[in-house]
Amino acid sequence: MTSPWTAERILALAPDPASAKAGQGLANPRKWVSLGQSDRVLWGECQGSGASPYQTQIDLSEPAFKCSCPSRKFPCKHGLGLFLLLGPSAPTARGTPPEWVTKWIASRDQKQQAKKEKAEKPPEVADPAAQAKRAADRVAKVMAGMEDLRTWLRDLVRNGFASVPADSRTFEQCAARLIDAQAPGAARMVRELAALRSAGEEWPSRMLEQAASLFLLLEAFGRLNDLPAGTQADVRTLLGLSLREDEVLAGESFREHWMVLGQKIEEEDRLRTIRTWLLGQASGRAALLLEFSYTGQPLKSTLIPGLRFDADLVFYPSNFPLRALIKQRHSGSVPLDAGAGHPDIDSALHAYGTALARHPWLERCPMPLQQVSIVRHHNRWAICDNARRVLPLSPRYPHGWELLALSGGAPISLFGEFDGRFISPFSIISEGAFHAFA
Amino acid sequence: MPLPEWTDQLAASAMLGTERAGQLPLTDPAASLGPIIASIAAAPAEDALLSAAAIATLYTKAGQLAPTITALPPAAPPLDKPPVSATSSQHLALILNGHYPEVLPEYLDLLAASGRSPPARHLPALLAIALQKEHLRPRIVSTLGSRGRWLTAQNPEWANLTALPEIEHYHTGTRSQRLALLERLRNTDPAQSRSLVAATWSEEQPEDRAAFARTFATNLSMEDESFLESALDDRRKEVRAVAARLLAALPESRFAGRMTARLAPLVAVNKLAFGTSKISISVPESHDPSMARDGIDAKSSRPPLGDKAARLAIIIAATPLSFWPATLGLDAAALLKRLSALEWEEAVVLGLATGAVWQKDAALAAAVLQAAALELCEKHYRLIAPLFPELMALLSAAQREAALAPLLATRDLFDGGALVELLILAEHSWSKSFSGQFLPFLERLAQPATPHYAALQALVKSFPFHVHPGILPTITARLSASEPTHSEHLDQFLAILHFRQTMHKELSS
Numbered sequence: 001m002t003s004p005w006t007a008e009r010i011l012a013l014a015p016d017p018a019s020a021k022a023g024q025g026l027a028n029p030r031k032w033v034s035l036g037q038s039d040r041v042l043w044g045e046c047q048g049s050g051a052s053p054y055q056t057q058i059d060l061s062e063p064a065f066k067c068s069c070p071s072r073k074f075p076c077k078h079g080l081g082l083f084l085l086l087g088p089s090a091p092t093a094r095g096t097p098p099e100w101v102t103k104w105i106a107s108r109d110q111k112q113q114a115k116k117e118k119a120e121k122p123p124e125v126a127d128p129a130a131q132a133k134r135a136a137d138r139v140a141k142v143m144a145g146m147e148d149l150r151t152w153l154r155d156l157v158r159n160g161f162a163s164v165p166a167d168s169r170t171f172e173q174c175a176a177r178l179i180d181a182q183a184p185g186a187a188r189m190v191r192e193l194a195a196l197r198s199a200g201e202e203w204p205s206r207m208l209e210q211a212a213s214l215f216l217l218l219e220a221f222g223r224l225n226d227l228p229a230g231t232q233a234d235v236r237t238l239l240g241l242s243l244r245e246d247e248v249l250a251g252e253s254f255r256e257h258w259m260v261l262g263q264k265i266e267e268e269d270r271l272r273t274i275r276t277w278l279l280g281q282a283s284g285r286a287a288l289l290l291e292f293s294y295t296g297q298p299l300k301s302t303l304i305p306g307l308r309f310d311a312d313l314v315f316y317p318s319n320f321p322l323r324a325l326i327k328q329r330h331s332g333s334v335p336l337d338a339g340a341g342h343p344d345i346d347s348a349l350h351a352y353g354t355a356l357a358r359h360p361w362l363e364r365c366p367m368p369l370q371q372v373s374i375v376r377h378h379n380r381w382a383i384c385d386n387a388r389r390v391l392p393l394s395p396r397y398p399h400g401w402e403l404l405a406l407s408g409g410a411p412i413s414l415f416g417e418f419d420g421r422f423i424s425p426f427s428i429i430s431e432g433a434f435h436a437f438a
Numbered sequence: 439m440p441l442p443e444w445t446d447q448l449a450a451s452a453m454l455g456t457e458r459a460g461q462l463p464l465t466d467p468a469a470s471l472g473p474i475i476a477s478i479a480a481a482p483a484e485d486a487l488l489s490a491a492a493i494a495t496l497y498t499k500a501g502q503l504a505p506t507i508t509a510l511p512p513a514a515p516p517l518d519k520p521p522v523s524a525t526s527s528q529h530l531a532l533i534l535n536g537h538y539p540e541v542l543p544e545y546l547d548l549l550a551a552s553g554r555s556p557p558a559r560h561l562p563a564l565l566a567i568a569l570q571k572e573h574l575r576p577r578i579v580s581t582l583g584s585r586g587r588w589l590t591a592q593n594p595e596w597a598n599l600t601a602l603p604e605i606e607h608y609h610t611g612t613r614s615q616r617l618a619l620l621e622r623l624r625n626t627d628p629a630q631s632r633s634l635v636a637a638t639w640s641e642e643q644p645e646d647r648a649a650f651a652r653t654f655a656t657n658l659s660m661e662d663e664s665f666l667e668s669a670l671d672d673r674r675k676e677v678r679a680v681a682a683r684l685l686a687a688l689p690e691s692r693f694a695g696r697m698t699a700r701l702a703p704l705v706a707v708n709k710l711a712f713g714t715s716k717i718s719i720s721v722p723e724s725h726d727p728s729m730a731r732d733g734i735d736a737k738s739s740r741p742p743l744g745d746k747a748a749r750l751a752i753i754i755a756a757t758p759l760s761f762w763p764a765t766l767g768l769d770a771a772a773l774l775k776r777l778s779a780l781e782w783e784e785a786v787v788l789g790l791a792t793g794a795v796w797q798k799d800a801a802l803a804a805a806v807l808q809a810a811a812l813e814l815c816e817k818h819y820r821l822i823a824p825l826f827p828e829l830m831a832l833l834s835a836a837q838r839e840a841a842l843a844p845l846l847a848t849r850d851l852f853d854g855g856a857l858v859e860l861l862i863l864a865e866h867s868w869s870k871s872f873s874g875q876f877l878p879f880l881e882r883l884a885q886p887a888t889p890h891y892a893a894l895q896a897l898v899k900s901f902p903f904h905v906h907p908g909i910l911p912t913i914t915a916r917l918s919a920s921e922p923t924h925s926e927h928l929d930q931f932l933a934i935l936h937f938r939q940t941m942h943k944e945l946s947s
Binding site: 006007024025027028029030031088153154157158159160161162163204205207208209211212213215216219345346349352353356357360373375376377384387388389390391401402404405406408409410420433435 | 445446448449450452453454455456457458459482483484485487488489491492494495496499500501502503504505506507508509510511512513514524525528532558559560561562585586588589592593914917926929930932933936
């Protein structure tokens with residue numbers, strides 16, 4: 001088995017370009033006093049400016065880094081250098097782990113166990129009465145904000161979109177009001193509405209679509225208690241009233257062999273969001289993992305597209321659950337071996353319709369497909385199934401030619417996000433080989 | 439009413455605003471939405487419009503059917519060559535992503551030799567480079583394999599890359615298409631290329647005439663002589679200069695005869711006592727229109743040479759090199775070693791160096807480069823340094839290494855920097871033995887306390903791409919024994935070499 005860790009993937013873990021460069025400089029055996037590796041851990045001693053060398057170690061099961069250097073960056077350049085040096089080659093045992101390595105691994109296993117035990121206990125509430133009051137206050141704030149939003153939305157429709165200049169401040173003012181009302185999710189939807197004002201020729205109908213979706217949310221919020229529990233959770237999430245991780249982890253878990261089929265890093269206002277799509281190998285169930293970090297902070301995510309792992313996932317409550325958290329891993333990662341998905345575009349669209357019926361605000365629906373080809377149709381990219389049905393790729397999708405080159409026009413397995421109009425592929429399996437597109 | 443029309447009407451109402459839009463289009467477009475539309479009809483107009491839009495949107499999205507196309511385009515034929523390994527594909531990704539762009543030509547050469555297909559994923563990036571970079575185009579096109587050739591046919595922009603230029607292009611094509619055609623014909627059928635050029639010569643723009651004349655350098659022969667001789671009468675000086683330079687490479691040409699006749703009276707050997715002799719070379723005192731026609735200008739264009747010295751240099755460059763043994767009993771390379779005895783030594787050095795380039799004489803080119811590093815004074819060195827790239831280009835890999843190896847062994851050369859410059863220009867992949875000879879030089883380079891800027895730059899920008907990667911273990915062992923001064927540069931050097939080593943290993947297994 002070859003290592004899943006290529007230089008490119010290792011460098012993606014660097015917290016900033018300077019660390020990436022310094023790490024590459026340290027990927028040089030001359031810099032290391034000692035080096036060793038086992039199936040699970042890489043270690044080495046790097047001669048720095050201090051008297052004794054820094055002790056650097058990497059637990060490959062996640063991977064996790066530890067280094068005795070004083071750097072506040074994570075992973076530090078020593079960790080990256082060691083990983084670049086030993087990571088990309090096939091894992092072979094070399095040397096016996098010294099005590100400082102075995103100790104660290106043991107303490108990591110202990111912590112893992114403690115975390116698992118904690119997760120199995122119900123979350124403790126410090127002061128139930130105070131917490132209930134805080135929650136009630138927040139709901140009151142959100143309700144007031146929603147009433148303002150309803151008034152604003154009605155004004156918008158009564159006066160007509162044509163009366164709103166392209167550079168209008170009204171959207172931003174409304175969004176700011178919703179932030180004050182502690183409904184950041186609704187604020188985001190209003191900002192998207194503003195962006196649609198300059199969405200080309202179709203902007204009036206696109207804006208109406210989005211306004212209608214907001215209105216639907218208002219209506220749902222207005223009779224929240226009459227809705228199914230899952231939809232109630234969806235409405236709360238859309239408004240921005242999200243659950244804490246420990247509250248989610250207390251829910252029921254779902255064990256599967258999860259295939260990592262896509263990953264995208266989005267950056268906005270110095271906030272990085274990593275969206276990682278998983279697909280259960282046996283159940284065909286999709287799961288979305290979200291991770292947030294500020295620019296300059298390292299990513300903690302170590303999920304690599306093309307790998308598969310056995311784990312318990314807990315889904316956020318929803319009428320169409322997608323977002324999830326990893327509760328516990330039962331195995332390291334191995335390369336995935338087969339694709340999975342709908343046999344044709346008809347059944348994929350049918351599944352999309354069903355999803356929309358359960359979650360009418362669903363913006364990006366996971367869509368795994370098998371036996372589709374990449375085609376150029378009217379000078380645009382599309383996928384085509386054996387029944388010659390076509391589904392267009394997003395006009396902004398940048399990897400059309402790469403998909404065509406990889407597939408050679410032959411049927412492939414594909415995983416993408418479908419937004420109701422276009423599909424954006426995240427990965428394909430062609431001739432048995434997995435390829436991810438970020 | 440069809441659903442899309444209903445959606446459009448709702449959008450039109452929203453544009454105008456419910457205040458002015460009048461009656462809302464709240465009819466059932468699908469025969470199944472009746473009850474739900476009825477349920478919103480009584481709501482205030484704004485709410486009714488937004489609800490209707492929500493219904494229309496969700497109904498459209500959830501119920502959509504994909505359109506069909508009539509036929510799938512044919513898929514690619516099976517791969518004619520096995521693809522490279524995943525690791526090798528990763529190497530190419532690093533090269534294409536700007537980590538080691540300098541290594542691309544070497545990667546392509548190794549790929550061609552390996553008999554494998556380039557990684558399909560990177561074909562679009564390679565084809566984009568082939569479009570932009572002419573010098574890499576043939577290398578890329580020749581490694582494409584069946585998948586790559588299939589892919590070029592899918593994109594009109596790429597299709598031209600693999601299509602051979604046709605004869606019609608000479609009459610209808612753009613300038614670069616016409617040049618590509620002439621280049622191709624010079625390789626396969628020089629006579630046809632010459633007659634194409636001759637047929638339209640008088641109607642061409644001066645820049646095109648110069649460019650077309652330059653193509654004659656490929657497979658140049660005496661059959662081209664009369665055409666080039668007539669080009670010496672061209673109105674444009676640039677065209678005359680191209681013709682003169684090409685004719686200088688034809689020792690039997692009328693042009694070469696005239697040059698020999700001009701040089702002969704300027705060279706004399708005076709016998710001295712004890713069997714020695716003194717060579718004297720003088721400058722042409724006068725200038726006439728026939729000299730101007732042959733590209734010998736009245737005024738010097740090469741300061742610090744004066745007018746007469748510049749004329750001498752051109753006459754020497756254009757006179758067949760066989761002149762020297764016939765007249766002096768020693769060849770041009772030997773003459774280089776006796777410069778100090780000459781009066782117009784700068785003109786002679788420049789003339790001989792230029793002559794090596796024009797007449798494509800590898801032996802003389804090697805001698806000039808060696809002399810530049812070993813013997814020439816600063817002034818002479820500066821004069822001919824601009825010719826180094828062309829001189830080096832005349833030498834094969836083996837000739838380069840044979841010329842440079844003795845220089846590497848000469849310890850006190852280093853401060854001159856000439857050797858560094860020559861090693862930078864020796865851009866071929868160095869043999870293992872030459873790389874071994876380079877090692878002591880590398881060690882000296884890393885040591886001095888006062889850094890030699892150009893050498894340190896070359897250490898990271900040039901040498902690591904030329905040195906044979908098989909020598910990496912030896913280098914690492916020797917360098918780790920000492921604590922070099924410029925370890926940062928050395929580390930970068932080693933990192934690149936390490937990358938190339940794994941790249942070689944991956945593509946040769």
